[in-house]
Amino acid sequence: MPEAEPPVEDGATKYDVELVAVSKSYDGGAKAVDTISLRIPKASYCCLLGPSGCGKTTTLRMLAGHESVTDGDVLIHNRNVTDGAPSARGTSMMFQSYALFPHLSALDNAAFSLKIKGVKKAERHAKAMEFLKLVQMDHLAHRMPAQLSGGQQQRVALARSLITRPKVLLLDEPLSALDPFLRVLMRTELKRIQTELGITFVHVTHSQEEALALSDLVVVMSDGQIMQAGSARDVFEKPSNAFVAKFIGGHNVIDVEGRKVSVRADKCRIVQSVGGTNIPAEVTNIEYQGPMVRILVKDSDGKEYHAQISDSRFFADPPVIGEKVTFSWMPEDEWRLAA
Ligand SMILES: Nc1ncnc2c1ncn2[C@@H]1O[C@H](COP(=O)(O)OP(=O)(O)OP(=O)(O)O)[C@@H](O)[C@H]1O
Numbered sequence: 001m002p003e004a005e006p007p008v009e010d011g012a013t014k015y016d017v018e019l020v021a022v023s024k025s026y027d028g029g030a031k032a033v034d035t036i037s038l039r040i041p042k043a044s045y046c047c048l049l050g051p052s053g054c055g056k057t058t059t060l061r062m063l064a065g066h067e068s069v070t071d072g073d074v075l076i077h078n079r080n081v082t083d084g085a086p087s088a089r090g091t092s093m094m095f096q097s098y099a100l101f102p103h104l105s106a107l108d109n110a111a112f113s114l115k116i117k118g119v120k121k122a123e124r125h126a127k128a129m130e131f132l133k134l135v136q137m138d139h140l141a142h143r144m145p146a147q148l149s150g151g152q153q154q155r156v157a158l159a160r161s162l163i164t165r166p167k168v169l170l171l172d173e174p175l176s177a178l179d180p181f182l183r184v185l186m187r188t189e190l191k192r193i194q195t196e197l198g199i200t201f202v203h204v205t206h207s208q209e210e211a212l213a214l215s216d217l218v219v220v221m222s223d224g225q226i227m228q229a230g231s232a233r234d235v236f237e238k239p240s241n242a243f244v245a246k247f248i249g250g251h252n253v254i255d256v257e258g259r260k261v262s263v264r265a266d267k268c269r270i271v272q273s274v275g276g277t278n279i280p281a282e283v284t285n286i287e288y289q290g291p292m293v294r295i296l297v298k299d300s301d302g303k304e305y306h307a308q309i310s311d312s313r314f315f316a317d318p319p320v321i322g323e324k325v326t327f328s329w330m331p332e333d334e335w336r337l338a339a
Pocket residue numbers: 026027029032050051052053054055056057058059206
């Protein structure tokens with residue numbers, strides 16, 4: 001039974017974004033988004049996560065008003081904006097490509113929306129400087145986009161989106177164009193800025209790691225539907241079904257006495273485990289990952305499993321490819337799945 005909602009005062013709401021049975025069908029196509037309902041609490045970091053084609057970007061674009069809604073309602077700050085213009089929604093979108101104006105300096109790019117509103121130059125530059133400072137780009141304010149690195153351009157794009165004072169910032173794969181080192185750095189920055197401003201960020205990503213690291217609310221999508229929405233820890237530890245277990249955690253999904261369970265790879269062992277469940281298997285691959293080592297094994301039916309063990313445990317008695325081992329886990333590490 002869902003918990004009863006406390007009464008909401010006029011105009012106030014606990015949620016920055018609400019999607020009520022929202023669907024999207026493109027002309028002549030199947031449903032790209034299929035009757036999704038979601039509530040994103042105030043001032044939260046929400047990631048929409050799922051494989052290519054699952055409907056993440058379509059959902060984000062419907063929030064922004066860049067795509068029409070076929071069915072259902074979109075509410076921002078308790079206001080129904082389903083048919084409202086993008087500029088009247090209180091959202092701002094930051095694109096994957098940054099899309100900076102090449103002929104404008106970082107400062108003028110950041111100040112752009114204020115110029116459109118007719119704000120005087122001195123005032124808009126002062127405001128733009130404030131936001132460039134927030135994204136730690138004030139020292140490069142007079143550079144042109146071509147003189148900035150990808151990560152720096154992205155910070156300017158972020159300042160340009162935030163200067164409109166959105167209630168909700170929408171980010172479409174914002175980190176995917178960055179190298180892995182910068183990606184982790186910018187990820188920390190995004191979270192810092194979201195916390196500092198106290199607004200909601202809705203961030204589309206393919207990356208499980210990114211979603212788990214950033215999110216107050218992870219929304220896992222597949223085939224236009226929401227498979228699970230919850231805290232990072234909940235979707236990792238208590239996946240609702242086999243898709244979430246495999247996609248988010250890379251967990252093993254195993255049939256145990258007619259039930260489907262997921263078992264985290266880091267809870268599995270490839271040695272005999274007293275009292276645990278044991279599967280005779282053969283080592284098929286070994287991946288060194290620094291602090292952990294991932295070991296893939298195959299049972300006699302060809303079904304694959306994997307264990308993730310600490311490097312110290314691995315090197316104490318390293319198995320080799322082709323070795324016959326026992327893949328095991330403890331019953332208390334099984335999480336029962338719905339499907
Ligand atoms: N303009 C369009 N016209 C027709 N079909 C579209 C259009 N845009 C998206 N689709 C289809 O809608 C579905 C969802 O697409 P969407 O871009 O939302 O997925 P996604 O999860 O963001 O994927 P990716 O991670 O690859 O960007 C896909 O099957 C896609 O082919």
